[in-house]
Amino acid sequence: SQTIHQWPATLVQPVGSPLSLECTVEGTSNPNLYWYRQAAGRGLQLLFYSVGIGQISSEVPQNLSASRPQDRQFILSSKKLLLSDSGFYLCAWSVGPLAFFGQGTRLTVV
């Protein structure tokens, strides 16, 4: 069966520090991968998506970047975090129309 792993579950980082969130998928090949952010009162916003290795599309301009070094690995990064990067980050995958989500990472930038 397919599973998605996302870590860490929670993270507190100082402003200006780097960020690396990792997501891996098991049990499927060539999935579409997505990073969403959920900010208080704003709903879920798509940040990046990838349809294949090395193929990244950014949905909104921001302080973050994404990479897909392997078929089932998706990484969200930042060189210098801002206070506004705080939020709940969710990784998701899909093969076809059904989407599956990880358990999320609560990022607090202080």
Added chain:
Amino acid sequence: KQEVTQIPAALSVPEGENLVLNCSFTDSAIYNLQWFRQDPGKGLTSLLLIQSSQREQTSGRLNASLDKSSGRSTLYIAASQPGDSATYLCAVTGLGSNYKLTFGKGTLLTVNP
């Protein structure tokens, strides 16, 4: 640009009540619509997926309907239970969008024992 709106933002009901959550979207060119459940601090669990050609889907006490032409969907929960308390999110997938989801802000449901 697709926009998804969910009404109400919050709902509190006594246990056993039947209830309806509403979702509307502005662009009817969708591939499908999904309803998700989110428990506090957790990821999303897919509840029901309705293809654009379908009118409704049922799973247990849940029934979701879709009226694509009017841009509306409802999630009906029968005989609500305290364990149904969660945030319910509606999301649509636009045609040719690489299955990207556009979400509403959700409805926070509280079922009181």
